């Protein structure tokens with residue numbers, strides 16, 4: 001595909017003014033001027049199927065969200081230091097989606113800020129410094145959260161009190177043991193190492209779709225023993241639901257619910273307000289209240305009126321459109337369709353995921369299971385050339401990351417599979 005001259009010129013000016021830190025996706029970058037549902041439109045009116053963006057969860061420009069934001073913006077937009085009934089009502093509604101033990105919420109603007117606060121509270125509450133995360137996890141961009149985000153690579157140093165464990169990939173479990181036992185032993189080992197170096201465990205943190213590690217959602221059920229180990233060491237457990245929350249994995253609202261556990265702290269962000277900056281930290285009060293009494297935390301934009309109006313509209317849509325149920329059905333249809341297309345593929349190790357978070361692991365050959373990054377990139381770019389948007393993830397950047405807005409319909413599933421099949425025949 002030839003890039004339109006206008007797009008090419010914008011890309012050049014972008015590079016000059018924004019610098020090399022701003023990366024673009026795809027060999028032939030794309031630019032959009034409007035969106036609707038799970039579709040994005042470029043300046044020429046081409047309809048791209050968005051199978052990648054989780055932030056516009058109920059769909060690009062969902063009319064109910066647009067209307068709520070418009071109305072609130074024209075009425076009042078102010079901060080949490082004034083009494084606003086809408087803020088309190090939203091907080092109550094949000095907290096009601098959690099187990100009863102989790103009953104306090106603090107608002108911020110990004111997932112990074114949410115995790116930053118969660119870890120500060122964890123350290124205040126436990127008196128410990130140590131953090132345990134998975135091998136290639138990503139939890140944020142602040143200096144603090146980057147210090148426990150190994151995904152950022154060797155140029156971004158890990159904190160001295162950070163320890164890594166392998167993600168829950170069932171294929172890694174040694175013979176004669178279980179996934180739960182494997183994960184428990186790893187947490188135990190990481191804590192022992194922290195203690196040997198003089199710092200106890202403040203928090204175990206996991207993204208329960210393990211999206212940066214390569215998307216590991218199943219089987220569930222191993223999480224409780226990991227939490228038990230954290231508690232035994234005097235630490236707490238933080239569920240990072242920035243990726244897995246808000247019905248993304250289908251059926252339930254939160255990823256941790258699939259494991260039937262109750263975290264001590266839960267962080268959330270991205271899809272919370274369908275694209276307006278809003279994030280949240282939900283706590284057990286016995287973990288957070290002492291911090292609240294002793295440390296001033298005021299986040300200027302966190303929880304201001306307009307993002308809260310958007311977030312309330314998102315909850316409305318999740319409820320009235322029964323989104324979690326639909327996601328289970330569309331996600332299953334997409335995953336099963338992919339499995340059928342890829343059953344005989346020499347270069348696909350696994351199709352996995354839950355709800356509308358799907359990973360396809362691409363390897364040089366099935367026997368050695370060596371990650372094949374260039375083949376993965378070829379598929380991502382071939383799909384882009386056919387106007388379908390996805391990306392890659394995982395330690396070897398060899399896992400197709402398929403994560404559409406939850407507004408993805410069965411028609412969208414059909415278009416995705418019809419376009420994917422010939423590309424798979426060529427590349428996989």
Ligand code: PMP
Pocket residue numbers: 109110111112113115138139140141207240242243269270
């Ligand atoms: N946690 C997870 C699991 C994430 O995927 C991300 C963002 N990719 C963050 C935290 C950070 O969120 P934000 O970009 O809103 O700061």
